[in-house]
Amino acid sequence: MSSASDPLAALGSLPGVAESVDSVRKAVDRVYGHRVMRRRSGEITSEAALRGARASAALSGADWALEEVRRRTDFGAEDEARTVGAALRLTAEAGQLLSIWRQSPMRVLARLHLVACGVAAPAADGAADVVGRPRLAGEPVDEPLVDLPLPGAEEVAGRLDGLSRVVIAGGSAPALVTAAVVHGELLALRPFASYNGLVARAAERIVLINSGLDPKAICPAEVGHAEQGTEAYLKAFEGYVSGTAEGMAEWIGHCGRSIELGVRESTAVCEALQRGAA
Numbered sequence: 278m279s280s281a282s283d284p285l286a287a288l289g290s291l292p293g294v295a296e297s298v299d300s301v302r303k304a305v306d307r308v309y310g311h312r313v314m315r316r317r318s319g320e321i322t323s324e325a326a327l328r329g330a331r332a333s334a335a336l337s338g339a340d341w342a343l344e345e346v347r348r349r350t351d352f353g354a355e356d357e358a359r360t361v362g363a364a365l366r367l368t369a370e371a372g373q374l375l376s377i378w379r380q381s382p383m384r385v386l387a388r389l390h391l392v393a394c395g396v397a398a399p400a401a402d403g404a405a406d407v408v409g410r411p412r413l414a415g416e417p418v419d420e421p422l423v424d425l426p427l428p429g430a431e432e433v434a435g436r437l438d439g440l441s442r443v444v445i446a447g448g449s450a451p452a453l454v455t456a457a458v459v460h461g462e463l464l465a466l467r468p469f470a471s472y473n474g475l476v477a478r479a480a481e482r483i484v485l486i487n488s489g490l491d492p493k494a495i496c497p498a499e500v501g502h503a504e505q506g507t508e509a510y511l512k513a514f515e516g517y518v519s520g521t522a523e524g525m526a527e528w529i530g531h532c533g534r535s536i537e538l539g540v541r542e543s544t545a546v547c548e549a550l551q552r553g554a555a
Contacts, residue, residue, distance in 0.1 A: 283446070283448035283449055283450065284443060284448075285443060285448055285450035285454055285455055285458055286448055286449050286450050288450060288454045288458070288525060288529065289449075289450055289451055289454055291522050291525060291526040291529070292522075292523075292526055293526050293530055294453075294454065294526055294529050294530070297453060297529060297530045297533035297534075298451040298453050298454070298533070300533065300537065301453050301490075301533045301536050301537060302490070304496075304536070304537045304540040304541075305490060305491060305496055305536070305540060307540070307544070308495060308496065308540045308543055308544050308547065309493075309495075311544065311547045312551070313547040313548075313550050313551050314493075314495075314547065317550055318493055318495070320546075320550065321493070321495045321543055321546055321547060321550075322493050322494050322495055324543070324546050325494060325495045325496070325497045325539070325542070325543050325546070326368045326369065326494065326497070327343070327346065327347060327365075327368075328343060328497055328499075328500050328542055329368055329482065329497030329498070329499040329500055329539070330346070330361070330364040330365045330367070330368040330499070331343050331346045331361070331364070332497065332499040332500045332501075332502065332503035332504070333364045333367075333368075333474070333475055333478045333479070333499040333502075333503070334346075334357075334360050334361040334363075334364035334365075334475070335503045336422060336474060336478070336499070336502060336503050336507060336510060337360050337364070337421060337422060337472075337474045337475055338356075338357065338360060338421045338422070339356075339357035339358075339360035339361045339364075341357070341361055346361055346365070349361070352365070353395075359395075360472075360475070362395070363392075363393040363394070363395070363472055363475055364475050366392045366393065366395065367389055367392055367393055367475055367476070367479040368479065368482070370388070370389065370392045370479075371389075371479050371482050371483050371486070371494075372486070372494060374388060374389070374483060375483060375486060375487045378444065378483050378484075378487050379444065379445060379447070379487065380445065381441075381445075382440065382441045382444045382445065383437065383441050385480075385483065386437075386463070386468070386476065386480065387409045387410060388409070389476045389479050389480065390408060390409050390410075390469045390471075390472060390476055391408055391409040393471070393472035393475055393476060394408045394409075394471065394472065396408050396409065407469075407470040407471075408470070410469075411430070411433055411434060411437060411468040411469065412430060412433065412468060412469060412470055413430050414429065414430040414431070415430075416430075416470060417470065418467050418469070418470060418471070418473065419470065419471045420467050420471075420473050420474060421474075422474050422507070422511070423464060423467065423473075423474070423511070423514070425465070425515070425518060427467060428465070428466055428467075432466075433466045433468050436462065436466055437466065437468060440458075440459065440462050440463075443458075444459070452484060452485055452488035452489070452490035453490070453529065453532060453533050453536065454529055455484050455488065456481045456484040456485050456488070456498070456532060457481070457517075457528055457529045457531075457532035457533075459477075459480050459481055459484050460477050460478060460480065460481035460532065461477075461514065461517035461518075461528055463476060463477035463480055464477040464514060464517075465514075465517065465518050478498070478499050478502065481498055481532070482494065482497075482498065482499070485498065485536070491536075495543045496536050496539045496540045496543060497539040497542065497543070498532065498535040498536045498539050499535075499539070500535075500538060500539045500542045501534060501535025501536060501537065501538030501539045501542075502531075502532075502535045504535075504538050505531065505534065505535065505538070509531065510531070512527075513527050513528045513530075513531035513532075514528060516528045516531075
């Protein structure tokens with residue numbers, strides 16, 4: 278496939294990216310080869326989902342302890358609780374949307390925003406409601422983490438269409454590269470009125486699962502993003518927004534390290550299960 282029809286392929290040759298791709302692949306292979314995975318993979322998947330949701334919520338300003346997330350049942354009381362609830366719903370929903378992603382990414386993104394907002398379906402008045410659709414000109418965005426200039430609605434529409442075309446076309450780019458671009462582009466565009474960070478990280482999760490890199494969803498990149506810290510996350514993201522080769526490579530490398538830290542988290546869960554401690 279030519280670079281014109283496979284625009285992400287060139288990113289794989291940026292300095293350090295091939296090494297990141299190889300390191301991630303080896304890390305993922307190691308945790309999939311753990312002896313506990315042969316017998317208790319479902320438990321690892323469930324725990325990875327919980328920890329990934331907790332971490333994604335933390336990046337969006339709701340940094341709760343894991344046991345608090347595990348124990349709580351009411352997520353509608355205040356802003357932080359709603360953010361944690363949104364992250365949990367998104368993580369659960371991501372696995373239900375895998376077959377749709379490659380055919381209709383925009384449909385999936387709309388669904389993710391609906392789920393994050395706790396809405397079952399779009400409002401009957403359609404365009405009068407901001408849930409489940411890209412924002413229109415002049416509509417505000419509530420995104421506590423990212424304070425960069427907000428692209429206009431026309432630019433958002435055009436770039437979402439381009440991203441959708443790239444996903445549908447597929448290509449030869451490694452899963453890490455595609456996931457990093459999907460995550461970075463959605464965070465840069467902030468296409469919805471709210472929960473854009475949560476949606477971007479859920480979309481990254483979908484790419485990693487759907488690509489076959491992490492089919493059982495046991496390598497929560499969200500954990501790694503949170504563990505590296507908000508400052509490092511935003512610095513790497515600014516590299517993505519810059520559009521430079523160096524900046525793009527920095528962002529992809531950051532996403533790769535995040536997956537590896539997610540692998541480390543799930544490996545620790547495997548070890549605990551093996552010892553009978555969890």
